[in-house]
Amino acid sequence: MKNHIRQVLRSGKFMTGFIIIMLILLLVAVYPLLNPGNPLEMIGYNSFVKPGVYFSLYDSLDMESRHVYRFRLEGADELRIYNKFGTEDRIAVKEWLVRYGEREGVPGLTEEEIDVDDRYQLLDLWWEHYDPTLRLGMTIAASRVYQRLDARVAGIFNLEDYNVYTIWNEELEEYEVHQTTVVNDDYVNVNDIANRIWLPLGTENFGRDVMKQLVHAIRTSLMIGLVAGTIATAIGLLLGLVAGYVGGIVDDIIMFFTNLFTVIPGIVLLILISYSIGQEQRGAMTVAVVIGLTSWIWTARSVRSQVMSLRSRDHVNLSKLSGHSMPRIVVRDILPYVASYVVMAFVLQVSSGILAEAGLSMLGLGPKTTDVPTLGLMMNWAMRYTAHLMGAWWAYYPVVGVIALISFSLNLMNTGLDQVFNPQLREG
Amino acid sequence: MSSDNIEKAYSKENRELCLSGKGVTKVFGFGNRKTLAVDNVDFEFYTGDLISIVGESGSGKTTLIKMLLGLTSVTDGKIFFMGKERDIRTRQKKKEYWKGIQAIFQDPFSSYNIFNKIDSVLLDCIHMRGGRRLKKKEKIEMMREACSFVNLKFDEMTNKYPFELSGGQMQRLMIARIFLLRPKILLADEPTSMIDACSRATILDMLLKLRDEIGMMIIFITHDMGLAYYVSDTVYIMEKGKFVEYGSADEVVLNPKAEYTKQLLNDVPKIHDPWEFSRNRREVTAPD
Numbered sequence: 001m002k003n004h005i006r007q008v009l010r011s012g013k014f015m016t017g018f019i020i021i022m023l024i025l026l027l028v029a030v031y032p033l034l035n036p037g038n039p040l041e042m043i044g045y046n047s048f049v050k051p052g053v054y055f056s057l058y059d060s061l062d063m064e065s066r067h068v069y070r071f072r073l074e075g076a077d078e079l080r081i082y083n084k085f086g087t088e089d090r091i092a093v094k095e096w097l098v099r100y101g102e103r104e105g106v107p108g109l110t111e112e113e114i115d116v117d118d119r120y121q122l123l124d125l126w127w128e129h130y131d132p133t134l135r136l137g138m139t140i141a142a143s144r145v146y147q148r149l150d151a152r153v154a155g156i157f158n159l160e161d162y163n164v165y166t167i168w169n170e171e172l173e174e175y176e177v178h179q180t181t182v183v184n185d186d187y188v189n190v191n192d193i194a195n196r197i198w199l200p201l202g203t204e205n206f207g208r209d210v211m212k213q214l215v216h217a218i219r220t221s222l223m224i225g226l227v228a229g230t231i232a233t234a235i236g237l238l239l240g241l242v243a244g245y246v247g248g249i250v251d252d253i254i255m256f257f258t259n260l261f262t263v264i265p266g267i268v269l270l271i272l273i274s275y276s277i278g279q280e281q282r283g284a285m286t287v288a289v290v291i292g293l294t295s296w297i298w299t300a301r302s303v304r305s306q307v308m309s310l311r312s313r314d315h316v317n318l319s320k321l322s323g324h325s326m327p328r329i330v331v332r333d334i335l336p337y338v339a340s341y342v343v344m345a346f347v348l349q350v351s352s353g354i355l356a357e358a359g360l361s362m363l364g365l366g367p368k369t370t371d372v373p374t375l376g377l378m379m380n381w382a383m384r385y386t387a388h389l390m391g392a393w394w395a396y397y398p399v400v401g402v403i404a405l406i407s408f409s410l411n412l413m414n415t416g417l418d419q420v421f422n423p424q425l426r427e428g
Numbered sequence: 429m430s431s432d433n434i435e436k437a438y439s440k441e442n443r444e445l446c447l448s449g450k451g452v453t454k455v456f457g458f459g460n461r462k463t464l465a466v467d468n469v470d471f472e473f474y475t476g477d478l479i480s481i482v483g484e485s486g487s488g489k490t491t492l493i494k495m496l497l498g499l500t501s502v503t504d505g506k507i508f509f510m511g512k513e514r515d516i517r518t519r520q521k522k523k524e525y526w527k528g529i530q531a532i533f534q535d536p537f538s539s540y541n542i543f544n545k546i547d548s549v550l551l552d553c554i555h556m557r558g559g560r561r562l563k564k565k566e567k568i569e570m571m572r573e574a575c576s577f578v579n580l581k582f583d584e585m586t587n588k589y590p591f592e593l594s595g596g597q598m599q600r601l602m603i604a605r606i607f608l609l610r611p612k613i614l615l616a617d618e619p620t621s622m623i624d625a626c627s628r629a630t631i632l633d634m635l636l637k638l639r640d641e642i643g644m645m646i647i648f649i650t651h652d653m654g655l656a657y658y659v660s661d662t663v664y665i666m667e668k669g670k671f672v673e674y675g676s677a678d679e680v681v682l683n684p685k686a687e688y689t690k691q692l693l694n695d696v697p698k699i700h701d702p703w704e705f706s707r708n709r710r711e712v713t714a715p716d
Contacts, residue, residue, distance in 0.1 A: 314533040315541045317499055321530060322552040323523040336543040 004340070007420045014416025020409035024218060024402075031215040039216040039373055043197070044207025047385065048392035051202040056195035060188050061165050061180055067192045070185045077157075080184075081119050084156045090116050092149055093126050100136045101129050126153060202394040204378075205385035214398055217373040221354050222406070224288040224374065228353030231292025233346045236299025237338075243300070244307025245330055255304070261297045269294045270356060274365040284367040284374060291356045299345045306338050340421040344414050351410035358403055375403050445511055446645050447496065447529075447613055448472040452505035454491050454669075465491040467669035468505070473645060475612070478636075480648045480656035480677070482692060483666035489649045492666075493615050496647070497531055498522060510612070527556065530611040534618040536598035540590035546601060547586055550574060553608035574604040577641075578634055596627030603634050610642045617649045632659060654696040657681045665689050 008014055094114050102108025106129060115121060132147050166175040190196065201210035243254040261269075273290050274282065310316065311334065319333045354375070360366045361376025362383065369377060382388070382396035454466040466488045473479055483489050494500040496507065498516045507514050509525065516522045533539045540549065550571045554560075559567065568582075575582040578600040590598060599619060606614055616635065620628040636659065639646055650656050656663050657677050664674040665686060673686040684690050 314535060314539040317494075317497075317531075317533065318539055318549075319541070319552075320499060321497065321526050322549075323526055323556045324552070325519065332544070333541050336541070 004420060008417060011416040011420055013412050013419065017409035017412030017414075017416060020405060021413070024406065024409075025222075028215055028219045028222070031212075035212055037212065039213045040208060040370070042207045043209060044203040046207060047203070047205040048387060048390050048395060049199060049203040049207070050392070051199055051394050053190070053196060053198045055190060055193045055197075058165060059194045061182070067188055069187045069189070070183070071187050072185060076184075081123075081156055085119050085123075085153070087116075089149060089152060090119070090122055092146075093122050093153075096146055096149075097125055097129060100134075100138075101125075103129075103134075123153065126150075201398055202392070204392070204395045205381060205387065210378075210394055210398065213373045213378060214375075214402065217375045217378050217399070218402055218406075220284050220367075220372045221357060221375040221403075222350075224284055224291070224357045225350040225354040225406075227285060227288035228291035228295065228356070229346050229349035231289060232296040232349045232353070233299055233342060234296075235292070236296035236345070237303055237342055239296070239300040240303025241307055241330055241334065241338075244304040245311050245326070245334060247308070247311075251304070254300070258297055258300050261294075262301075266294050266297075267356075267359065270360060271363065271365055274360055279368055282365075282367050284372055287357055287360065287367050288353065291353050291360075295349060295352060295356070299342070299349070302345070303338055303342065306341060307334055310334050310337055340417070344417045344421070347410050347414045347417065351407040351414075354403065354406055375399055379403075444475045445508070446473055446475040446477075447510075447647075448508045449496075450506050450508075452492070452495060452507060453503045454488070454495055454500065455503045464669055466495065469669070469671055471664065471671065471674075473613075473647065475645055476643060477662055478639065478646045478648065478660045479662045479664060480650060480660035481664045481666055482650055482653055482656045484651055484692075487666045488669040489666055490617060493531065493617050493647070493649060496615060497529060498525060523556070526611075527609070528611055529613040529615065530606055530609050531615040531617060532599070532602045532606065532619045535622050536595050536602060537590075537622070539602060540598065542590055544590075545586075546588055546590055546593070547571070549601065549605060550608060553605050557609060570608065574607045575601075577607050577638070578604045579630075580604065595623050596631070599623055599627070599631055600634065603631070603638060607638055607642070610644070612644055614639075614644050614646045615649070616646060618651070620655070621650070621652075635659075652696070653681065653692045665692065 094111075094116055097109050097114060098111050109125070114125070130146070130150060132143075132150055135143055138146075165178050165180070167178060168174075169176045199209055199211065201214065204210050204213070239254050239258070243251040243258075270290060273294070274287065277286060277290070316329060316333050319329050324332070357366060357374060358376035358379060361374060361380050364380060366376045366380065367374055369381075378399045379396060382392075382399070387393075387395035449469060449471050452466060452469045452471075453464070456463045456465055469492065481489050481492070491500065495502050498514075509528065514525060516525050540546065551567065554562065554567055554570055559570070562570075571586075572582040575585055580597060580600055585593075585597075585601070593601070602619070614635075619635070620631050623631060632655075635646065638644075648656065648660055660677050662674065663677050663680040665672050665680065665688060667686075667688045673680060673684065673689050680689060681693065684693060
């Protein structure tokens with residue numbers, strides 16, 4: 001036994017899977033301490049806010065003067081142009097140049113000559129060609145569009161600007177208008193801003209922090225997997241041991257039910273049971289129990305066949321001849337021999353329990369949505385609120401990745417254990 | 429026991445019926461897939477005898493042994509133990525029965541539970557003989573005595589796992605187990621077939637010594653005619669689930685009647701003849 005444990009610890013596959021699982025558990029344990037709070041709290045007014053650090057615009061404008069620093073940074077203008085001169089504006093500039101660029105004394109431009117991504121070229125051409133006084137056969141509305149565009153382009157280089165903001169005055173019960181001057185070279189330290197929030201994975205459709213939700217979902221899903229795996233393994237082990245060791249009519253009855261469950265697809269049974277329980281009654285643990293109750297079949301079958309070959313072994317006969325009772329023989333002389341298999345089956349059951357919960361929740365039959373987040377529920381929300389169409393990858397890719405990572409590492413652990421206990425499978 | 433007593437105990441007049449069977453039959457499977465493993469066998473084994481049951485693989489020896497031990501059910505027929513029909517319907521009665529009848533199995537490597545230390549095997553025997561309440565020191569003394577009977581040092585054996593022992597040591601420990609249990613009947617199912625030739629003689633000698641020590645009957649199962657002749661008083665020849673011939677070892681070996689017995693005798697390797705030669709002779713002549 002000690003030898004086996006040593007071999008397990010030396011198995012590269014097992015240790016890789018084990019370390020991944022431990023890191024995930026570490027995240028689950030530590031993250032809620034650093035970032036406490038209800039994962040289902042809706043913090044955002046918008047859906048699908050992209051990942052990043054957010055700080056209060058209001059607070060950054062309202063800085064005391066000593067908190068405002070001035071820097072003359074090289075390349076600051078370039079970056080500003082890069083950020084402010086948006087794609088739509090650039091396309092509009094190009095359109096104008098191609099259509100109306102040709103005038104008396106000024107040669108026209110073809111579409112090939114203008115590169116939309118070369119911002120400096122666009123700006124130079126714009127200032128060279130554009131004259132807001134000319135109508136050029138456009139409607140007034142169309143020419144206004146280009147006048148506004150010109151103002152925006154000019155605004156990129158505005159050195160000084162006034163910003164207006166309001167404060168709610170409690171006494172007067174009205175908004176007071178404040179004014180501040182913000183210059184191109186003004187900087188504030190992010191740490192000085194009173195209100196900031198870091199959203200490593202943005203928010204989802206309800207405006208809830210995806211990262212916080214994900215960490216809680218991993219915890220719930222792992223718990224569901226563990227409970228489902230424990231129930232399934234316990235039932236499978238018990239039935240397998242009894243059927244295999246006692247044999248005869250008991251075996252026939254147990255195998256009748258096992259075969260019955262084998263031919264009914266597990267997912268169908270799962271859907272029917274979940275549906276009949278009803279949305280409000282389905283907590284995470286209820287779902288876990290239901291998954292456990294429908295996935296013991298293969299454990300029972302393989303434990304039974306192993307016990308059947310074990311029960312005619314000489315050491316079992318010898319134990320009988322020593323006058324031991326049946327429960328003692330099963331526990332002391334048979335169980336240790338199937339234990340390694342049962343551990344492996346348990347690891348797989350945990351992984352398939354997590355996947356089953358994800359599948360059920362995707363169909364809308366998972367745990368109730370007001371209680372705790374699970375990995376499946378997060379997928380369900382992302383799907384239902386079309387995160388994929390909104391380009392909100394942060395709402396579903398991390399969830400998919402975590403599900404894949406958990407089942408990958410559990411399967412890796414299982415393969416590692418398998419290679420230790422069945423030396424025939426070892427490579428090289 | 430003095431040698432006089434042994435002779436007295438084993439003499440024909442004093443023999444007492446110890447284990448006997450009438451029409452013992454074992455059928456495996458049912459319908460078309462029925463196989464007759466033991467076919468309507470009668471036998472009478474007497475106290476103090478050393479009986480060999482000889483036959484090739486698949487002739488039903490092991491099945492018969494398992495039935496005698498009560499490990500498999502008997503399809504038909506009756507088995508009598510110490511003159512009375514045996515009754516092993518409850519666990520308590522089975523336990524009582526197993527105090528009188530014990531076994532050593534063929535493969536010492538699979539006879540042990542690899543997860544238990546070997547002390548537990550010997551402790552189980554002491555407990556079975558009603559020594560559960562004994563002090564730890566007394567138990568160790570008993571185990572030490574049993575180990576020294578089979579030339580093992582208890583201090584080297586204790587706290588070890590079965591896989592740390594050699595095959596010969598394991599089988600000797602099995603004999604130590606029998607020494608502690610002191611049954612009336614010992615069923616030895618080819619106890620030497622998996623052991624190397626050097627340990628074989630030691631094991632056999634120990635079995636015979638143990639028999640003299642506690643005066644039990646041994647039923648020795650083997651496929652080796654030479655070995656059967658070497659150790660036993662009475663030889664039963666088994667073919668396809670039936671006893672085709674039985675009698676004293678001398679009778680059977682020196683004057684075989686059944687064709688199968690002659691064949692078995694020919695299959696015994698002779699140390700002086702090359703193997704090819706003895707094989708050819710089997711086709712030409714059979715010794716009468």
